[in-house]
Amino acid sequence: MTEASGEVAKVEKGTAPPPKPRNIHSCNFRYAGRLSNENARTLTALHEKFALSVSNSVGLYLGTSLHLKLAALEQVVVAEYSSRTPVDSYLVPCSLNVMDTNILLEMDIDLIFPIIDLLLGGAGTASEEARELTDIDEEILQSVTVLMVKELERSWRALNMTLTPSRCIKPAAISQVFVANEKLVLLIFEMTLGSTNGCVSIVLPTSLVGFLLRHLKAAQAKKTSSLRTLRSPNLRERILDCDFVVSADITQVRVLVKDLIDLKCGTVLKMNAPVKRPGRLTVENVEVFEALPVRNGARKAAQLSCRLQEPEGMRE
Numbered sequence: 001m002t003e004a005s006g007e008v009a010k011v012e013k014g015t016a017p018p019p020k021p022r023n024i025h026s027c028n029f030r031y032a033g034r035l036s037n038e039n040a041r042t043l044t045a046l047h048e049k050f051a052l053s054v055s056n057s058v059g060l061y062l063g064t065s066l067h068l069k070l071a072a073l074e075q076v077v078v079a080e081y082s083s084r085t086p087v088d089s090y091l092v093p094c095s096l097n098v099m100d101t102n103i104l105l106e107m108d109i110d111l112i113f114p115i116i117d118l119l120l121g122g123a124g125t126a127s128e129e130a131r132e133l134t135d136i137d138e139e140i141l142q143s144v145t146v147l148m149v150k151e152l153e154r155s156w157r158a159l160n161m162t163l164t165p166s167r168c169i170k171p172a173a174i175s176q177v178f179v180a181n182e183k184l185v186l187l188i189f190e191m192t193l194g195s196t197n198g199c200v201s202i203v204l205p206t207s208l209v210g211f212l213l214r215h216l217k218a219a220q221a222k223k224t225s226s227l228r229t230l231r232s233p234n235l236r237e238r239i240l241d242c243d244f245v246v247s248a249d250i251t252q253v254r255v256l257v258k259d260l261i262d263l264k265c266g267t268v269l270k271m272n273a274p275v276k277r278p279g280r281l282t283v284e285n286v287e288v289f290e291a292l293p294v295r296n297g298a299r300k301a302a303q304l305s306c307r308l309q310e311p312e313g314m315r316e
Contacts, residue, residue, distance in 0.1 A: 035073075035075065035185070035209070039209075039213050040073055042213060042216060042217075043073060043185070043187070043209070043212075043213075044070060044073060046155060046216070047070050047155065047187050047189075047202070048070050049155060050151060050152060050155040051068040051069055051070050051189055052068075053151045053154065053155070054066075054068045054148055054151050055067050055068045057147060057151060058144060058147055058148060058151075061143075061144070061147060062115065062118045062119070062124075062144070062193075063118065064118060064124055064193065064194055065192075065193075065194060066191070066192070066193050067191070067192040068189050068190070068191050068192075068200065069189060069190045069191075070187065070188075070189055071188050071189060071190045071199075072186075072188040073185065073186070073187060073188070074185070074186040074188065075183055075184070075185055075186070075206075076183070076184055076186060077181060077182070077183055077184070078174065078175060078178045078179075078180065078181065078182055078184060079175075079181075081174065081184055081186070081203065082171055082172070082174040082175060085106070085171040085174065086108075086109070086171070087170070087171060088109040088132065089106055089107070089108065089109060089171060090106065090107040090108075090109065090112050090133065090141070090168060091104060091105070091106050091168060091169050091170070091171065091174070092104070092105045092106075092145055092165050092166065092167075092168055092169075093105075093165070093166045093169060093177045094149055094163040094164060094165045094166065095163070095164045095166065096161055096162070096163060096164075096208070097161060097162040097164075098159060098160075098161050098162075098211075099207070099208060099211060101178075101179075101205050101207060101208055102177050102178065102205075103163070103202060103203060103204050103205070103208065104174070104177060104178075104201075104202070104203035105145065105148065105149070105165070105200075105201075105202060105203075106199075106200065106201040106202075106203060107191075107198070107199075107200050107201075108198035108199050108200070110126065110196060110197070110198040111191055111193055111196060111198035111200070112133065112137070112141065113126050114126050114193055114194065114196045115141065115144055115193065116137055116140050116141065119140050119141075119143070119144070120140070124193065124194045124196070126196060133168065138167065138168050142165075145165050146165060149163045149165050152202070156212065158215050158216055158219040159211070159212060159215050178205055179205070182205050182206060182207070183205075183206040184203050184204065184205060184206065185203075185204045185205075185206060185209045186201055186202075186203055186204075187201060187202040187203075187204070188200075188201050189201065189202075244283050244284055245283070245284055245285075246281065246282070246283050247281075247282050248279055248280070248281050248282075248291045248293070248302035249279055249280055249282055250271060250273055250277075250279045250280070251279070251280045251282075251287065253271050253272070253273055254272070255269065255271070255272075278290040278291060278292050278305055279291050279292070279293065279302070280308070281302055281304060287308050288307070288308060289304040289305070289306065289307055289308060290304070290305040290306050290308065291303060291304055291305065292305060
């Protein structure tokens with residue numbers, strides 16, 4: 001009985017405890033690293049100003065009405081963006097001087113030929129025949145591309161960044177512009193050029209978006225802190241820049257109405273006030289000093305003698 005009990009105890013002691021159940025949750029990698037609402041609002045506000053600048057500058061350059069509006073902000077991976085990009089899209093990679101990465105400027109083909117027609121002196125009509133862009137077409141479009149890139153540089157002036165556009169590429173070469181499996185942020189704009197509508201997109205790698213947001217927040221914090229260091233002027237300092245009506249008068253003088261009615265040029269009006277009686281220096285009809293009439297060269301002046309008692313309402 002004793003030996004059997006010992007063998008059972010040994011077996012129980014050597015048995016490993018049962019493993020704990022693991023909690024397994026499904027993960028959607030499409031939503032990993034997504035932009036927060038605050039960062040999305042920051043990007044939206046920044047590039048709405050960019051859209052307004054492009055509308056003014058490019059519209060003036062082309063000599064026609066142009067309206068660019070930010071329509072959407074999306075996040076996709078490189079493979080998904082490459083697969084859904086139309087074959088005939090106008091794609092221009094732009095290299096950056098501050099990071100070893102690129103951005104991509106995309107424009108619908110529906111906008112390309114009206115722009116070319118405008119640059120060649122036409123009315124901005126679309127081409128009836130579908131065709132691929134030639135090297136001459138790309139050279140003609142280069143001036144508009146450079147102008148849009150310069151406006152983007154101005155919008156990102158907090159980064160002190162330089163963008164250098166390259167030659168147009170095909171959608172199959174998008175994977176060579178960005179790092180494989182990198183997430184992209186798409187800023188999709190709606191462009192109205194005369195009677196033609198189309199989309200213009202700016203494609204940014206997520207690494208650049210994070211770099212841009214950090215610098216924007218740092219610049220905003222620096223601006224806010226610099227404003228806080230400015231001392232607010234007190235009431236006395238603010239009053240120094242105010243205008244007041246100052247006059248030297250003989251106050252509390254009574255004159256008959258008939259003497260006022262008979263007044264005319266050359267008439268001497270008797271004030272019935274002794275010559276030695278001092279007048280008053282008043283500021284906005286408030287008596288401040290006693291004042292004697294004197295002359296300062298060829299100008300009349302008032303010599304202040306003593307300070308009058310302040311009225312009850314003026315005391316602090």
